[in-house]
Amino acid sequence: LRFALGVGVATFAGAMLQQVVLMLVRRLLDRQGGSALIGQFQAAWAVGATYFGVVLGGLASFAFPRYAAATTPEALSREVDEAARLVLRAAPPIVFMAIALADLVIELLYSGQFAPATRLLAWQFVGDLPKALAWVLGGPLLYRGRVRATLVAEFFFSVVFVAGALLCVPLWGLEGVGFAYAAAYVAFLLLVRWLLQRECGVRREPSQLWWVLGLTLGAAALVVAVRSWPGARLLALPVCLAWCWRVGVFRRVAERARNLFRKSVPQPPEAHLQ
Numbered sequence: 001l002r003f004a005l006g007v008g009v010a011t012f013a014g015a016m017l018q019q020v021v022l023m024l025v026r027r028l029l030d031r032q033g034g035s036a037l038i039g040q041f042q043a044a045w046a047v048g049a050t051y052f053g054v055v056l057g058g059l060a061s062f063a064f065p066r067y068a069a070a071t072t073p074e075a076l077s078r079e080v081d082e083a084a085r086l087v088l089r090a091a092p093p094i095v096f097m098a099i100a101l102a103d104l105v106i107e108l109l110y111s112g113q114f115a116p117a118t119r120l121l122a123w124q125f126v127g128d129l130p131k132a133l134a135w136v137l138g139g140p141l142l143y144r145g146r147v148r149a150t151l152v153a154e155f156f157f158s159v160v161f162v163a164g165a166l167l168c169v170p171l172w173g174l175e176g177v178g179f180a181y182a183a184a185y186v187a188f189l190l191l192v193r194w195l196l197q198r199e200c201g202v203r204r205e206p207s208q209l210w211w212v213l214g215l216t217l218g219a220a221a222l223v224v225a226v227r228s229w230p231g232a233r234l235l236a237l238p239v240c241l242a243w244c245w246r247v248g249v250f251r252r253v254a255e256r257a258r259n260l261f262r263k264s265v266p267q268p269p270e271a272h273l274q
Contacts, residue, residue, distance in 0.1 A: 006147040014154045021158045025165050025177060032169055040174055043110055044117040048124040051098065055091065056135050059083065063136065068143045073201035076140055080196070083136045084208050091132045092215050093243035098125045099222050100233035100240070116174055122226075123178025126219040127185040133212045134189040137196050137204070146199045153192050160184040186216065 022045070029037045063083035070076035098105075102125065103118045110117070141150045164180025172179065193209065196202050225232040 003145055006145055007142060010142055010147045010150045010154075013151055017154050017158045021161055024162050028165055028169050029174065029177070032173060037174055040114060040117040041120065041177060043106065043114045044121040044124060044174075047105060047109065047117075047121055048128070052128050052131070055094065056132070059087065059132070059135065062086075064139050064143050067140045076144070076200060077202045080136065080140060080202055080204070083139075084133060084204075087132045087136055088208065088211055089247040090244075091129060092219075093240040093247070095125050095128050095219055096222060096236055097240040097244075098128075099219060100226060100236040102226075119175040120178045122223045123175065123182050123220075126216060126223060127178070127182035129216045129219055130182075130185040130189040130212055133208065134185060134192045137189070138192040140200050140202065141192070141195060144200055146195075149195045149199045153188065153195060156191055157184055157188040160187050182216070182220070186213070 026038050026041065029041055063079065063086075066079040066083075067076060070079050099122050102122045103115065106114050106118050106121065138150070138153060140146075141153065161180055161184035164183050165177055168176030168179045170176070189209070189212070193204055196204065222232065222236060226236075
C-alpha cells in the first residue's frame with residue numbers, strides 16, 4: 001500500500017507540475033502575442049503530447065514492470081540497458097520523420113492558419129529524443145520507490161523549462177518555447193542519469209548519452225535544413241523509412257495490429273471449448 005501511494009503521489013505531483021508550467025507558459029505567450037499565440041501553442045502541444053505519449057506509453061508497459069521486478073542493481077541495470085537500446089533503435093527515425101512531416105501534420109489536423117505552430121512543433125520533436133532516454137532512466141526512480149528523487153527531477157525540469165521560456169520567448173516568440181523545451185529535456189536527462197546512479201546504484205556508460213546528444217543535434221540540423229531547403233524532407237523520409245524497417249518498427253506495429261484484430265474478432269464456441 002505504501003509503495004502504491006508513493007507512485008500515485010509522485011505521478012499526481014508530476015501531472016500538477018505540468019499543468020502549472022503550461023499555465024505559466026500560456027500567460028507568457030499571452031503577454032507576448034495575445035490569444036492567437038496561445039492558440040498556436042495549444043495546437044502544437046496537443047500534437048506533440050499525443051504522438052509521443054503513445055510511444056512512451058508503449059515503452060512504459062514494456063519496461064516499467066521489469067524495473068519493479070528487478071531484485072538487484074545488476075538486474076535493474078540490465079533492464080535499463082535493454083530499454084535504452086530499444087529507444088535508441090526506434091525513437092530516432094520516428095522523430096526525424098515527424099520533423100520532416102511537421103508542416104503537413106499541422107495542415108491536415110488543423111488548417112493553414114496554424115502554420116506558425118509548426119515552428120514550435122519541430123523543436124518539440126527535437127526535445128523528444130532526450131525525453132525518451134530520460135523516461136527510460138527515470139522510470140526506476142519511480143518504480144523502485146524513490147519518490148523524493150522523482151519529485152526533485154520533475155521540479156527541476158519545470159523550473160528549467162519555465163526559466164528557458166522566460167528568456168527565449170521575448171527573443172524568438174513561439175519558437176522560443178520549443179528552444180526551452182528541448183534544452184530543459186537535455187538538462188533533465190543529465191540530472192536523471194545522475195539520480196539513477198545515486199539512488200539505485202545503476203551506472204550507465206556514457207556512450208548512450210553521447211549518442212542521444214548527437215542525434216538531438218542532428219534533429220536540430222534537420223529542422224533548420226527543412227526550413228531553408230524543402231527538398232531536405234525528400235531525402236530524410238526514405239532514410240527514416242529504411243531505418244524503421246531495419247530496426248523492426250514496422251514488424252512490431254504489424255504484430256500489434258494483428259493481436260488487436262484477433263482480440264476484436266469474437267471466437268466461435270468450439271475455440272473456447274478447446
